[in-house]
Ligand SMILES: NC(=O)C1=CN([C@@H]2O[C@H](COP(=O)(O)OP(=O)(O)OC[C@H]3O[C@@H](n4cnc5c(N)ncnc54)[C@H](OP(=O)(O)O)[C@@H]3O)[C@@H](O)[C@H]2O)C=CC1
């Protein structure tokens with residue numbers, strides 16, 4: 001079998017077009033959504049990501065505010081900046097790029113963000129809301145994966161889903177979203193026994209491991225949908241956590257890297273910023289952008 005390619009880049013472009021239309025409508029009411037991105041220190045990978053975020057934010061008609069702080073910034077200064085952004089009515093969304101320098105307490109920083117402006121969905125209130133089925137800000141990468149899966153499969157109800165990785169930013173929220181869509185969810189991690197056998201039973205595989213080409217083709221159940229979240233820089237360029245060439249022989253559909261989940265993450269960040277803006281102004285949630 002040769003898998004269908006899931007074109008995340010095209011899907012994301014379509015999503016951004018719809019977001020742009022919604023932003024234009026808000027502007028006629030005098031509302032311009034604003035997204036603030038905070039980068040502490042210099043990380044070359046983050047630089048690329050932040051530049052494309054800024055460009056796409058402006059392309060959909062939103063205001064983009066960038067704050068770059070040196071790596072040795074005291075945590076108190078970062079918290080003071082977050083307080084200012086929380087209080088600024090022109091800022092509807094706040095993203096603090098992770099990972100933070102080692103001297104900072106990541107949880108303390110994230111939880112200082114106003115949950116209503118937490119467009120990453122990492123604040124403990126949003127995490128708890130998602131876990132309990134309440135209206136939340138949903139993390140961008142898992143939200144993008146969910147959109148691609150729903151588009152591919154229609155209903156996820158009763159499907160066996162395997163999430164490889166249990167991080168707070170990808171694996172755990174992905175598992176919550178799949179569960180909410182009534183999939184039967186298994187979460188694997190570095191201590192999981194018989195990962196290959198678990199994988200062979202999965203109708204849906206979401207790989208968020210951080211190891212280049214980790215998931216092998218013969219682990220994939222024939223016809224399964226494979227979502228590759230991994231971003232690994234190697235000598236042969238950017239590759240995912242799935243061995244794309246071999247997995248394509250077994251999967252029914254698969255996302256490429258680049259051009260799969262990555263562009264969806266940015267589009268969902270803009271979607272969350274639009275949703276946050278609507279909620280801040282007492283307007284209904286934009287259609288089709290919240291899970
Ligand atoms: N496309 C996008 O938009 C985004 C891509 N990414 C990419 O996704 C990947 C995952 O990111 P993130 O979740 O932050 O990574 P983390 O490093 O936080 O988590 C990796 C997870 O993989 C698990 N793992 C590691 N080795 C194995 C193994 N041998 N077998 C099974 N599980 C294993 C770890 O298990 P344990 O908990 O036991 O250590 C951990 O739960 C990275 O490549 C990252 O660059 C991340 C965010 C957004």
Ligand SMILES: Nc1nc(=O)c2c([nH]1)NC[C@@H]1CN(c3ccc(C(=O)N[C@@H](CCC(=O)O)C(=O)O)cc3)C=[N+]21
Nearest residue numbers: 048049096097098099120231258259260262263265266
């Ligand atoms: N607070 C916070 N929120 C995040 O969402 C967050 C973060 N910190 N830290 C880093 C990770 C990583 N991440 C990516 C987003 C888009 C691409 C992306 O657009 N990738 C392109 C390729 C880009 C390239 O060529 O480098 C693609 O896959 O096609 C990649 C990675 C978001 N993250």
